[in-house]
Amino acid sequence: MDVPNPPKPTAIYNLDILEPVARDCDCACQEVCYPREAREMYQLNYALKYKCNDFIIEPIDDQFCAVITQNTNTFGVFDRSVIAFLKAFRSGATFWEASRSIVDKFGKEDACQLFDDFVYNFLLIPEPYRKPSIEKDLSSITVWLHISNQCNIACSYCYLDKDKRHMSADTGRQIIKRVFQTAQHNDCRMIKFKYAGGEPLLNFALIQELHQLAVSFSQMTGINIDEVVLTNGINLTKDKIEYIKNNGLNLMISLDGIEQFNDIHRHNINNKGTFPSIIKNIERTLAYGVLPQISITLSSLNAKGLPNVIAWVLERKLPFNLNFYRTSQFSRLQANHEDELFIFSILESFEVIKNFFPLDYSFLSIIDRSNLSFPHLYPCGVGYNYLVFDTEGNLSSCHMEINNYIAGTADEGDLLELLRKNNKIGNFSVELIEECNACRWKYWCASGCPVNKYNSEDKYDVKSPYCHVYKSVYPELIKLEGLRLLNLF
Ligand code: SF4
Ligand code: SF4
Structure with a gap:
């Protein structure tokens, strides 16, 4: 006997409290999110008036809409009748005033549960309608360690003035020690180390030594660490992969496209493409059970190839993120700024992603410098919790400004104090940027990379x-995230 399909629910909702998606990125992480303690301020009271919080509604299809709050990290997929219930609170209403139609439709018990969920997840705010505020979180530090200023390839967009200098073990040890002292002094709970360059695998022995040292300091101080190796993937031998795996390091590999779409950016000094070596080594890491994150840099030269590289990445179930090309002093890339091409390629890529549903991980943090999984005021930690050390141990505010260091090894004291005192990069809160102030996307975009803005416009x-x-x-x-959740139901 045929089993009939279950009836499609007339009204369903799924609320997701987004955990900030902590994907690695190729620069300073965003560190700003709303205070979770705010939740205690919101009490459920059926006699109180409530108003809608700030949220964005995007229709997914004829029946469902995605809803995301702008000042907290709630994401929901709702039937349109549930949206109507939510909107009934627009001008302020009690549960009893707003719930007549929803009680008729779903019954009192379900309507009460829905209301509870709305209040608990900040979709509704009680009188006196004080909305959650977003605050700078200074509980972590991100550290760029320039393990080598040398590279084994010659990408056309590289922002470095490369030479053969490696960081010495002595310099590396001093940095790790001072970073932990600074973290203790500032009550930080987490340090994120980025082993970078140049090509850090050219000085892999130092990564091993600094990792061991960071682990022992972490055990002594109780400060958590998170470590990632940012590599071009060319020099990933079996021994290195095994070390990375056995020691719990994260791995990020740059791959900008399939074949010529990668090689137009990423080639060696003789213009020979790097694609075959990179994919061979990504497959090798997978064979060893290591899942690298793929970092894709997009310019007008490779944008057309984006859908194909995303398909390749998702076939291997790899996480990825997109970086938009940033101009810099040493870049040789002859790329134009072509917004429409970027938009077209990204939207085509979203269609590709849909072919891989159901997927159990979110895509809200894949777009360059943006993270829709939590609100933030600043695009990155430049000037307050991002420490960049060159091979000599000098301190800079940003890896793209690594030649303009702001403190030398002889400058003693708390590294965060030195950074905040000497930083010259204007990393403003998005609330202070007039052009962004009325933008509904401001707490996810936060106005973009400060260095890129300055290099393009001479202003921060x-x-x-x-x-x-x-x-x-x-x-x-x-919409893509909403559709992903619908496919998981
Ligand atoms: S106005 Fe543009 S740059 Fe500014 S926050 Fe909005 S999307 Fe970002
Ligand atoms: S200024 Fe730009 S490049 Fe530097 S850390 Fe911030 S987002 Fe990254």
Whole structure:
């Protein structure tokens, strides 16, 4: 006998409290999120009036909409009748005033449960309608360790003035020690180390030594660590992969496209493409059970190849993130700024992602410098919790400004104090940027990379040169996430 399909529910909802998706990125992580303690301020009271919090609604299809709060990390997929119930609180209403139609439709018990969930997840705010505020979180430090200023390839967009210098063991040890002292002094709970360059695998013995040292300091101080090796993947031998796996290091490999779409950016000094070596080594890491994150840099030269590389990455179930090309002093890339090409390629890639549903991980943090999984005021930690050390141990505010160091090894004291005193990069809160202030995406975009803004516009307090791209793809990204959740139900 045929088993009939279950009836499609007339009204369902799924609320997801987003854990900030802590994907590694190729620069300073965003560290700002709303205070979770705010939850205690919100009490459930059926006699109180409630109003809608700030949220964005994007229709997914005829029946369902995705809803995301702008100042907290709630993401929901709702039937349209549930949306109507939510909107009934727009001008302020009690549960009893707003719930007549929903009680008729679903019964009192389900309506009460829905209301409870709305209040608990900040979709509704009780009188006196004080909305959650977003605050800078200074409980972690991100550290860029420039393990080598040498590289075994010659990417056209590289921002470094490369030479053969490696960081010495002595310099590395001093840095690790001072970083932990600084973290203790500032009550930090987490340090994220990025072993980077140049090509850090050219000085792999130092990564091993600094990792062991960081682990022992972590055990002594109780400060958690998170470590990632940022590599071009060319020099990933079996021994290195095994070390990375056995010691719990994360791995990020750059791959900008399939074949010529990668090689147009990433080639050796004789213009020979790196694609075959990179994919061979990614497959090798997978064979050893290591899942690297793929970092894809997008310019007008390789954007058309984006859907194919994303398909390749998802076939292997790899996490990935997109970086938009940033201009810099040493870059040789002859790329134009082509917003429409970026938008077209990214939206095509979203169609590719849908072919891989159901997927049990979120895509809300894949777009360059944005993270829709939690609100933030600053695009990165430059100037307050991002420490960049060159091979000599000098301190800079950003790896793209590694030649303009702001403190030398002779400058003693707390590293965060030195950073905050000497930083010259204008990393403003998005709330202070006039062009961004009324933007509904501001707490996810936070106005974009400060160095890129300065290199393009000679100013820091302006919107990102990629503003139009962000605004065009964010609504589609929210729909994509909603569709992903619907496919998981
Ligand atoms: S750069 Fe554009 S998208 Fe980003 S916050 Fe500013 S106005 Fe909004
Ligand atoms: S200024 Fe730009 S490149 Fe530097 S850490 Fe911030 S986002 Fe990254």
